Amino acid sequence: MTYQDELIALADSSDRHVQAVYSRYLAGQLTAEEATALIAAAIAQANARAYALADLALAAIVTVQTGTAATVVGVLPSADDSARLLKAATTTLLDVTKESDVPEAIVSRLARSEPLESATTAFGEAMPRQPLVKAWVRQLDADPCQLCTWWWREGRMWPANHPMPRHKGCECVQSPVTARNIQSTGYTRRLERNDRATA
Numbered sequence: 001m002t003y004q005d006e007l008i009a010l011a012d013s014s015d016r017h018v019q020a021v022y023s024r025y026l027a028g029q030l031t032a033e034e035a036t037a038l039i040a041a042a043i044a045q046a047n048a049r050a051y052a053l054a055d056l057a058l059a060a061i062v063t064v065q066t067g068t069a070a071t072v073v074g075v076l077p078s079a080d081d082s083a084r085l086l087k088a089a090t091t092t093l094l095d096v097t098k099e100s101d102v103p104e105a106i107v108s109r110l111a112r113s114e115p116l117e118s119a120t121t122a123f124g125e126a127m128p129r130q131p132l133v134k135a136w137v138r139q140l141d142a143d144p145c146q147l148c149t150w151w152w153r154e155g156r157m158w159p160a161n162h163p164m165p166r167h168k169g170c171e172c173v174q175s176p177v178t179a180r181n182i183q184s185t186g187y188t189r190r191l192e193r194n195d196r197a198t199a
Contacts, residue, residue, distance in 0.1 A: 019107060
């Protein structure tokens with residue numbers, strides 16, 4: 001399985017766990033407080049797994065591309081994201097799903113988008129710290145939307161420290177490039193100027 005396949009499987013697993021909690025809540029087996037706490041905990045666990053997966057996958061991809069062993073860089077999720085996740089779970093469960101004709105889809109969006117976004121963040125944080133990675137190319141998912149296709153820019157290479165734009169539920173990933181002479185962007189030139197100014 002590729003990194004993208006593993007990441008999609010992780011998002012699917014998060015969705016299954018959260019949907020099981022939501023079903024128990026709808027059946028009256030859990031209170032709203034219990035359900036939101038369990039949903040937030042399941043998503044926090046999926047986010048932590050996404051960080052580890054992204055870091056490990058990047059090291060493996062670099063090792064295969066270069067033939068030189070690359071180590072993980074140790075990117076970690078924010079120390080305590082539980083308050084934000086609890087608020088998101090509470091808002092989703094108690095407000096948004098009650099207003100929707102498709103509440104399961106709303107719950108699914110939260111459960112899937114969080115680990116997908118965490119993995120993108122982790123991969124983006126790890127790439128500039130891998131000395132052999134110079135750039136990345138957007139790797140589209142199996143059925144890319146119009147926005148992702150536009151962001152792909154026909155396979156444009158972006159400097160390693162340039163963030164990958166994404167939307168909620170985006171299954172695109174960054175594919176690292178170990179080439180030289182990567183064209184900088186306005187964003188990365190500004191980062192370089194700021195680094196020189198603080199040095």
